[in-house]
Amino acid sequence: xxxxxxxxxxxxxxxxxxxxxxxxxxxxxxxxxxxxxxxxxxxxxxxxxxxxxxxxxxxxxxxxxxxxxxxxxxxxxxxxxxxxxxxxxxxxxxxxxxxxxxxxxxxxxxxxxxxxxxxxxx
Amino acid sequence: xxxxxxxxxxxxxxxxxxxxxxxxxxxxxxxxxxxxxxxxxxxxxxxxxxxxxxxxxxxxxxxxxxxxxxxxxxxxxxxxxxxxxxxxxxxxxxxxxxxxxxxxxxx
Numbered sequence: 001x002x003x004x005x006x007x008x009x010x011x012x013x014x015x016x017x018x019x020x021x022x023x024x025x026x027x028x029x030x031x032x033x034x035x036x037x038x039x040x041x042x043x044x045x046x047x048x049x050x051x052x053x054x055x056x057x058x059x060x061x062x063x064x065x066x067x068x069x070x071x072x073x074x075x076x077x078x079x080x081x082x083x084x085x086x087x088x089x090x091x092x093x094x095x096x097x098x099x100x101x102x103x104x105x106x107x108x109x110x111x112x113x114x115x116x117x118x119x120x121x122x
Numbered sequence: 123x124x125x126x127x128x129x130x131x132x133x134x135x136x137x138x139x140x141x142x143x144x145x146x147x148x149x150x151x152x153x154x155x156x157x158x159x160x161x162x163x164x165x166x167x168x169x170x171x172x173x174x175x176x177x178x179x180x181x182x183x184x185x186x187x188x189x190x191x192x193x194x195x196x197x198x199x200x201x202x203x204x205x206x207x208x209x210x211x212x213x214x215x216x217x218x219x220x221x222x223x224x225x226x227x228x229x
Contacts, residue, residue, distance in 0.1 A: 037166075044209065044220055044221070044222050044223050045158075045166065045209055045211070045220040045223075046220070047217055047218045047219070047220070059216065059217065061217055062217075095165055095166070100171065106213060107213035107216070107217075107218040108154075108156050108168075108171050108211075108213045108218075109156075109158075109166075109168065109211075110168050110171070110177060111168070112165040112166050112167070112168075113165060114164075114165050115165055
């Protein structure tokens with residue numbers, strides 16, 4: 001059974017940093033691209049960032065480019081999101097999501113974690 | 123970026139009703155279209171990909187159709203567990219983008 005468990009969320013002041021983690025199990029982690037998708041309170045879904053199976057291809061939404069860094073550790077079956085220079089508009093539930101394609105990037109998310117809440121406020 | 127527009131934004135329906143939700147892309151996306159279901163306080167769940175392919179484990183009362191710019195999600199007979207918000211998402215062009223959602227409520 002595919003499981004994705006996010007952690008690292010919390011309350012942080014504007015301009016500060018936070019690092020999210022996602023622990024994956026139930027599938028061959030290093031075969032699949034992984035993504036972060038967020039949802040502001042009461043709002044819709046927004047893709048944030050994605051990383052290919054071998055970290056060779058990385059992408060970001062314009063809203064976070066230059067502030068957020070995605071990475072992965074295949075030996076630890078883990079995905080990360082380093083978030084710097086946080087803003088109030090980054091407040092959201094952050095989901096870790098698995099890509100469907102084996103050793104490729106399709107940007108279709110077949111499994112999702114339960115999310116970790118990031119609140120940016122002074 | 124490709125804009126995804128869902129309609130209606132909300133609807134009220136009764137148990138047993140056939141429900142159709144529409145998603146329109148601002149430009150052609152072939153069949154690179156997915157549908158997700160989200161219940162309150164829960165993560166999104168994938169239902170359909172490639173416009174009409176059912177994700178493993180999803181009941182056949184859900185079906186999808188369309189190609190190019192216009193797509194539909196149909197629930198053949200609405201059950202209590204189907205009341206949720208549904209999102210479409212295109213993955214033909216980078217960046218991937220979602221529709222605004224359709225909330226299906228009990229009449």
